[in-house]
Amino acid sequence: MSSHVPSTPSTVAPDKEQRRIALQQWLSSLSDQALLTDTLRAASSDASFRSFYRLDTADGKTRIAMDAPPATENSAAFIRMAGLLKSMNLSVPEVLAHDLEQGFLLVSDLGQHTYAHILNHDTAFKLYMDAIDALVLMQAQSQPDVLPEYDRAFLERELQIFNEWYIGKHLGATLSEDQQKTLRGVFDHLLASALAQSQVFVHRDFHSRNLMWMDQGNPGIVDFQDAVYGPITYDLVSLLRDAYVQWDEEMVLDWAIRYWEKARRAGLSVPPDIDQFYRDFEWMGLQRHLKILGIFARLSHRDGKHQFLNDIPTVMDYVRKTAHRYKELVPLLRLLDQLENTAPQVGYTF
Numbered sequence: 001m002s003s004h005v006p007s008t009p010s011t012v013a014p015d016k017e018q019r020r021i022a023l024q025q026w027l028s029s030l031s032d033q034a035l036l037t038d039t040l041r042a043a044s045s046d047a048s049f050r051s052f053y054r055l056d057t058a059d060g061k062t063r064i065a066m067d068a069p070p071a072t073e074n075s076a077a078f079i080r081m082a083g084l085l086k087s088m089n090l091s092v093p094e095v096l097a098h099d100l101e102q103g104f105l106l107v108s109d110l111g112q113h114t115y116a117h118i119l120n121h122d123t124a125f126k127l128y129m130d131a132i133d134a135l136v137l138m139q140a141q142s143q144p145d146v147l148p149e150y151d152r153a154f155l156e157r158e159l160q161i162f163n164e165w166y167i168g169k170h171l172g173a174t175l176s177e178d179q180q181k182t183l184r185g186v187f188d189h190l191l192a193s194a195l196a197q198s199q200v201f202v203h204r205d206f207h208s209r210n211l212m213w214m215d216q217g218n219p220g221i222v223d224f225q226d227a228v229y230g231p232i233t234y235d236l237v238s239l240l241r242d243a244y245v246q247w248d249e250e251m252v253l254d255w256a257i258r259y260w261e262k263a264r265r266a267g268l269s270v271p272p273d274i275d276q277f278y279r280d281f282e283w284m285g286l287q288r289h290l291k292i293l294g295i296f297a298r299l300s301h302r303d304g305k306h307q308f309l310n311d312i313p314t315v316m317d318y319v320r321k322t323a324h325r326y327k328e329l330v331p332l333l334r335l336l337d338q339l340e341n342t343a344p345q346v347g348y349t350f
Contacts, residue, residue: 016051016067019051019067019069020040020051020053020067022102022104023040023053023065023067023102023104024037024040026099026102026104027040027055027065027104027106030097030106033057033063033096033097033106034057034058034059035055035056035057035058035063035106036055036056036057036058037055039055039056040053040054040055040065041053041054041055042054043064043112049068049069049072049073050066050067050068050069050073051066051067052064052065052066052067053065053066053067054109061109062109063096063106063107063108063109064093064106064107064108064109064110065104065105065106066104066105066106066107067103067104068103068104068105069103070100070101070102070103073103073225074225074226075098075100075103075105075225076100077225077226077227078095078105078224078225079095079098079105081224081225081227082094082095082107082224083095084146085138085221085224088137088138088141089137090134090137090138090217090221091110091134091212091214091217091218091219091220091221092110092220092221092222092224093107093108093109093110093220093222094107094108095107096108110212110214110220110222111212111213111214111220113212113213114208114209114210114211114212114213115127115131115207115208115209115211115212115213115219116208116209116244116245117213118213119208119245124247124251127211127213127218127219128239128240128255129258130218130219131206131211131219131239132236132239132255132258132259132262133262134219134221135206135235135236135239135259136259136262136263136266136268137266138200138201138203139200139201139232139235139263139266139268140266140267140268141201142199142200142201142229144199144229146201146229147201147202147227147228147229148228148229149199149228149229149230150194150199150202150228150229150230150231150234151195151230152191152195154228154230155190155191155194155195155230155287156187156191158287158291158294159187159190159191159287159290159291160294161291161294161295161298162290162291162293162294163175163183163294164294165294165295165297165298165301165302166290166293166294166296166297167339169297169298169301170293170297170300170301171339171340173339179335179338182331182332182334182335183332183335185331186323186328186329186331186332186335189283189328189329190283190284190286190287190290191287193279193280193283193284194230194231194234194283194284194287195231196280197231197232197233197280197284198231198232198268198269198270199229199230199231199232200229200230200231200232200268201227201228201229202227202228202229202230202231202234202235203221203224203227203235203238204224204226204227204228204234204235204238205223205224205226205238206221206235206236206238206239207238207239207242207243207244208242208244208245209223209244210222210223210224231280231284232263232268232269232270232280233277233280233281233284233285234284234288236256236259236281237281237282237284237285237288238288240252240255240256241285241288241289241318243289243292243296243311243314243315244311244314246314246317246318249321253278256277256278256281257274260274260277279326282322282325282326283322283326283329285318285322286318286319286322286323286329286332289315289318289319289322290319292315293312293315293316293319295308296308296309296311296312296315297309297312316336319332319336320333320336323336
């Protein structure tokens with residue numbers, strides 16, 4: 001779901017079959033890895049142009065081969081971040097071999113079960129508490145000047161993805177001057193809130209499809225190449241207000257409070273008042289979800305990945321409920337009603 005793929009309309013996915021053959025040839029050259037290259041098989045895919053394959057080794061283990069086209073994917077950042085997170089005692093894939101010129105990596109296999117596969121009402125508490133512990137561990141070891149800054153310009157660019165791809169492309173709408181002013185006002189509130197928060201390491205896609213269930217060291221963390229230094233609530237809202245899985249508000253609030261308590265004990269700089277913290281969390285979530293609406297629209301209209309349109313209702317539900325709860329954000333609700341020609345929706349205050 002990361003927004004690092006260039007937004008030029010001409011970006012086209014490389015010929016996957018040709019790249020798969022080249023990848024297999026590269027894997028065959030890694031004589032020290034004891035790979036059985038004829039066992040190469042699809043492992044998973046994501047919202048980027050990367051492809052993932054699983055293959056067996058002569059000693060009965062498995063490895064993951066990543067095909068990350070250099071024109072669109074930053075594998076050097078993946079390697080750097082893998083080392084950084086490992087140094088923090090977090091569970092991440094070990095990079096065993098790489099060819100940055102071709103965009104190929106061989107990494108250790110963290111297993112086949114993402115959180116998305118096994119999350120249900122029985123498993124959720126344990127899985128989320130483990131993820132929150134891992135998040136606090138990462139944040140507590142954050143340092144400035146290590147990762148790119150999630151600054152105002154960066155956050156603003158993400159909001160423009162909503163403007164360009166969701167409003168412009170998906171809804172086919174052009175905003176009037178008044179509507180532009182309304183949206184600008186909401187954006188300014190969200191940016192001010194994000195930038196006022198304490199800054200930490202931010203994974204940027206810390207959610208159910210990027211967390212692996214592991215017997216030991218749970219969770220395994222993947223897809224971290226877009227990590228930045230930014231607002232402390234960002235990863236928590238990615239986790240608890242996941243675009244792919246939705247929980248009751250009461251559960252989300254309970255988990256957010258538990259994070260807040262753990263963060264305070266770890267010495268992290270979160271607001272002393274839980275209401276202020278939860279407001280920061282919600283406003284950060286709105287920035288993220290507006291970006292995601294734009295990204296899902298872009299994935300469909302530009303990249304032909306139409307399955308992401310199925311997730312828009314969940315994300316829009318988050319957007320509407322949050323905007324309904326704060327008077328500064330209600331103008332967004334009215335704007336969405338105008339754009340989508342819907343009657344005002346009845347929400348509830350929280």
